[in-house]
Amino acid sequence: MDNFRNNFRRKFKYYMQDRYGVDDLARLTLSAAGIFAVISSFTRQTTALIFRRLALLFIALTIFRVFSRDSFSRLKENIKYLGIRQDFQTKGEIARIRYDQRNTHRFFTCPGCKTTLRIPKGKGKVKITCPKCGKVFSGKS
Ligand SMILES: [Zn+2]
Numbered sequence: 001m002d003n004f005r006n007n008f009r010r011k012f013k014y015y016m017q018d019r020y021g022v023d024d025l026a027r028l029t030l031s032a033a034g035i036f037a038v039i040s041s042f043t044r045q046t047t048a049l050i051f052r053r054l055a056l057l058f059i060a061l062t063i064f065r066v067f068s069r070d071s072f073s074r075l076k077e078n079i080k081y082l083g084i085r086q087d088f089q090t091k092g093e094i095a096r097i098r099y100d101q102r103n104t105h106r107f108f109t110c111p112g113c114k115t116t117l118r119i120p121k122g123k124g125k126v127k128i129t130c131p132k133c134g135k136v137f138s139g140k141s
Helices: 002-016 024-042 045-066 071-100
Strands: 105-109 116-120 125-129 136-140
Touching: 024 045, 024 071, 105 136, 116 125
Parallel strands: none
Antiparallel strands: 105 116, 125 136
């Protein structure tokens, strides 16, 4: 049995050697397929059918990418996905910081350069000078 497993492992490794393999995007598309499959089992008729087809589509997409021989294109897709994911994480962190400081600070967007500015709360109406572009505008702190 152990021999059979080692044999299978070696053959699989040989089969996969010029194929792309699993990456973060593949993990995402497979997870999405799983979620769609679960949703389809909790819904009925047309809705269930739509989610079942979505699950199959995402499984097919995952298989296509994992076994693809065009590693360069797959790598580019994964890098693009990682960039988008990083943007979301950064936005989430900023939102959390703003939420934590909501009682002590107010946040403004500079009308000149769209930079986010932080002003201590409770000083009434104030003139704000953007440190980046020098634009002056007023706001209630
Ligand atoms: Zn500015």
